[in-house]
Amino acid sequence: MNHSELRVDEIRAYKQEWEGFVNEAKQTRPNILAVLNVYGTYEQIHSFRLLFQNSEGHIFLERLYHILDEPLDKGVDRCMSELEWLGPNITLALVDAPLPVEYCPCCEKSLANKVNLDVAEKILAR
Numbered sequence: 422m423n424h425s426e427l428r429v430d431e432i433r434a435y436k437q438e439w440e441g442f443v444n445e446a447k448q449t450r451p452n453i454l455a456v457l458n459v460y461g462t463y464e465q466i467h468s469f470r471l472l473f474q475n476s477e478g479h480i481f482l483e484r485l486y487h488i489l490d491e492p493l494d495k496g497v498d499r500c501m502s503e504l505e506w507l508g509p510n511i512t513l514a515l516v517d518a519p520l521p522v523e524y525c526p527c528c529e530k531s532l533a534n535k536v537n538l539d540v541a542e543k544i545l546a547r
């Protein structure tokens with residue numbers, strides 16, 4: 422979506438959501454969970470995704486890392502430093518097997534695998 426298509430109130434709403442997210446991420450016990458999605462096979466991981474969700478399942482931010490952009494270990498280092506920078510107290514959950522790449526049937530954007538709400542609540546309640 423092009424930014425010029427957004428109305429002023431929509432831009433303001435996105436801005437407020439983003440600022441709320443960044444502020445929540447810095448808290449001692451943030452209501453935000455970081456989730457790592459890994460794609461490929463055990464022999465060859467080709468990409469991974471870092472997403473930030475809350476206990477209601479809302480995704481605030483997704484970051485993609487691909488081996489065509491940089492070596493895998495460098496991507497992992499960059500991912501971890503971004504997580505540390507955004508919210509050092511955020512718990513990182515790992516979807517522990519390589520995932521198939523699935524696309525949204527309407528816009529063909531690749532789909533993120535969130536942590537189920539009951540699991541997210543359990544992790545965040547610790």
Ligand SMILES: [Zn+2]
Nearest residue numbers: 525527528529
């Ligand atoms: Zn879509």
